[in-house]
Amino acid sequence: xxxxxxxxxxxxxxxxxxxxxxxxxxxxxxxxxxxxxxxxxxxxxxxxxxxxxxxxxxxxxxxxxxxxxxxxxxxxxxxxxxxxxxxxxxxxxxxxxxxxxxxxxxxxxxxxxxxxxxxxxxxxxxxxxxxxxxxxxxxxxxxxxxxxxxxxxxxxxxxxxxxxxxxxxxxxxxxxxxxxxxxxxxxxxxxxxxxxxxxxxxxxxxxxxxxxxxxxxxxxxxxxxxxxxxxxxxxxxxxxxxxxxxxxxxxxxxxxxxxxxxxxxxxxxxxxxxxxxxxxxxxxxxxxxxxxxxxxxxxxxxxxxxxxxxxxxxxxxxxxxxxxxxxxxxxxxxxxxxxxxxxxxxxxxxxxxxxxxxxxxxxxxxxxxxxxxxxxxxxxxxxxxx
Numbered sequence: 001x002x003x004x005x006x007x008x009x010x011x012x013x014x015x016x017x018x019x020x021x022x023x024x025x026x027x028x029x030x031x032x033x034x035x036x037x038x039x040x041x042x043x044x045x046x047x048x049x050x051x052x053x054x055x056x057x058x059x060x061x062x063x064x065x066x067x068x069x070x071x072x073x074x075x076x077x078x079x080x081x082x083x084x085x086x087x088x089x090x091x092x093x094x095x096x097x098x099x100x101x102x103x104x105x106x107x108x109x110x111x112x113x114x115x116x117x118x119x120x121x122x123x124x125x126x127x128x129x130x131x132x133x134x135x136x137x138x139x140x141x142x143x144x145x146x147x148x149x150x151x152x153x154x155x156x157x158x159x160x161x162x163x164x165x166x167x168x169x170x171x172x173x174x175x176x177x178x179x180x181x182x183x184x185x186x187x188x189x190x191x192x193x194x195x196x197x198x199x200x201x202x203x204x205x206x207x208x209x210x211x212x213x214x215x216x217x218x219x220x221x222x223x224x225x226x227x228x229x230x231x232x233x234x235x236x237x238x239x240x241x242x243x244x245x246x247x248x249x250x251x252x253x254x255x256x257x258x259x260x261x262x263x264x265x266x267x268x269x270x271x272x273x274x275x276x277x278x279x280x281x282x283x284x285x286x287x288x289x290x291x292x293x294x295x296x297x298x299x300x301x302x303x304x305x306x307x308x309x310x311x312x313x314x315x316x317x318x319x320x321x322x323x324x325x326x327x328x329x330x331x332x333x334x335x336x337x338x339x340x341x342x343x344x345x346x347x348x349x350x351x352x353x354x355x356x357x358x359x360x361x362x363x364x365x366x367x368x369x370x371x372x373x374x375x376x377x378x379x380x381x382x383x384x385x386x
Contacts, residue, residue, distance in 0.1 A: 004232060005367035011039065011228035012283065012366070015212065016220035016358050022213045024253035025056055025190025032212050032227075036195045036250045039231045043238045045197035045248070052263035054192050054253045060184040061159035063109075063135055063169070065089075065177055072169065074135065074159040076183040077119050078147025083157035083183050085109060085133035088176035089169065095122035097129075106130035109181055111173050113166070114139050120152040127156050133181045134158040137166040142353055143216070157183035192252035194260045197234055204247035205385055207270065207338070208233055208377070209261065209329050210279040211254030220358045222351040223254070225283035226343075229370055236374055245385045251329050255352075261332035270333060274384040275302060276340035277377065278330040282369035283361035286346025293368075294320030297341030298334030306341060309376045315368055320344075343373055 015022070015032055022029045033049060040047045061074035076082075087108045093099040095112040103110075110131040112122050119136060126134045133156050138144035144160030159181055161169070172179070192213070198204060210226035218224070227250055237243040251260030270276075286292045294317060295306035303319040310317040322328070322344075330340035345365060350356040 002367065004236075005363050005370055008228045008232040008370055009363040009366055011231050012220060012224045012361070013358055015224035015227060016218040020218045022219060023215055024054055024192045024213050024256050024259070029192060029213050029252060033193050033195050033250065033252065036212055036227060036231065040195065040197035040234055040248060043235045045234065045238070045243070046200060046202065048196050050194045050196055050264065050267065051191055052193070052259065054190050054256065054259045055187045056190040056256060058184060058186045058188060060182075062182050063159070063161065064180045064182070065172060066179070072161055072165050074161040075143060075145060076185050077136070077158045077160055079150060079152060080148050080158045080183060080185060081155065082185045083133070084180065085157055086178065086180040087132045089173045089179045090176060091170050091173035092126070095125050097125055100125055100129040107132050109133045109135060109179050111135050111137065111169055113137050114144065118149070119146050119158070120148040120154065123148060123152065123154040123156070123158045127154055132156060135169065135181060136160045137169065138163040145352070157181055159183050192260060194252055194264050195250040196264070197248040199244045199246065201244070204270070204273065205245040206274045206380070207247050207249060207276040207333065208279075209249040209251055209276065211251040211260060211329055213252055213255050215255040216352045217354040217356045220356050220361050221281045221284045221345070221347060222356055223280050225281060225361060225366060226279035229279045229282050229366070229373060232370060233373060233377060237377070240378070242377065242381050245381060254329055258327065258329055258332055261329035265332045265336045271337050273333070273338045275380050276330060276333040276338045277373070278328055278340065278342040279369075279373065280328040280342050280344055281347065281351070282343060282345045283366040284345055284347030285365045285368065286348060290323070291346040291348050293317045293345045295341050296320055296322055296328070296344050297330050299339035299341055302339045302341045305379070306343065306372070306376050309379060310372045313371060313375060315372060317372060343369060345369060
């Protein structure tokens with residue numbers, strides 16, 4: 001098993017290090033697709049690239065400080081408007097009306113801490129106080145992703161920045177330093193692709209999948225790890241005579257809305273499939289409450305079976321769920337009536353950030369999920385296909 005795990009980790013390294021960030025519709029995503037296709041072909045499968053169109057949302061934000069070097073990067077809050085504004089930077093705590101009344105916010109860029117109030121309430125309060133723009137600082141060092149929500153009524157640019165920039169910006173606010181915030185929100189059409197590996201007769205009686213794109217970083221755990229495991233399972237299935245029943249799909253454009261799996265389900269009748277196993281983050285076992293290893297899916301019986309198989313091997317991987325507003329490609333198959341589950345290690349501290357690198361994952365954690373996944377696949381083929 002160690003040799004298999006190291007071989008799998010090498011696939012992870014190629015995707016996350018040699019290719020790097022693999023954003024939907026980019027040349028790097030296409031390079032990753034070609035790599036996955038070559039590995040499936042080497043294992044003896046018939047491989048096709050199935051292209052589909054996506055509307056890629058562009059969100060870029062920054063805070064530029066006169067004479068202070070490179071801009072501070074940020075992200076426009078969801079549903080906010082594009083725009084640019086320049087003014088003195090002032091700090092107004094959490095954005096309560098009385099806090100804003102204590103600073104001269106007229107024409108200013110208001111710096112606010114995350115917490116207590118909704119993002120929309122913070123922005124509305126600041127705009128009522130005369131602010132030209134708003135910068136919200138995250139509570140933790142990582143990037144801030146959030147939304148104003150629908151019908152927010154805010155007409156000034158609002159961006160979020162990582163918590164690590166909070167203290168330097170507060171220091172600048174003490175001197176009312178002149179800053180410019182920039183928010184760009186839009187979309188553009190892009191082409192992505194799924195990599196589909198089929199047995200020689202082309203019949204898919206069950207599916208295994210993983211998304212190979214990433215966002216805001218090299219995506220070592222999310223999801224070079226799942227893609228690497230998928231490649232290894234394809235080879236194991238061929239070696240053990242399981243491949244005549246299985247199709248393997250590396251999905252593109254998952255990070256921007258499950259586009260790859262949805263495109264596949266639209267293009268193919270999957271309703272008769274015995275099961276679908278999806279692998280999303282399998283190389284960093286989480287230790288925080290609610291972020292541990294788990295089987296996640298629309299099919300509780302399949303998730304419970306996975307937990308039982310893991311327990312037989314000495315691993316505690318229970319049935320669980322993603323955090324609110326998170327999902328993965330199993331959902332597209334569940335909606336089409338296929339028993340589906342995502343195999344997930346947790347360990348989400350660095351996902352969607354430049355810190356999701358090969359240095360934050362381990363071959364030992366990957367080996368656990370390779371061991372469990374092979375055992376689960378063997379059992380499912382025996383019980384549901386043969």
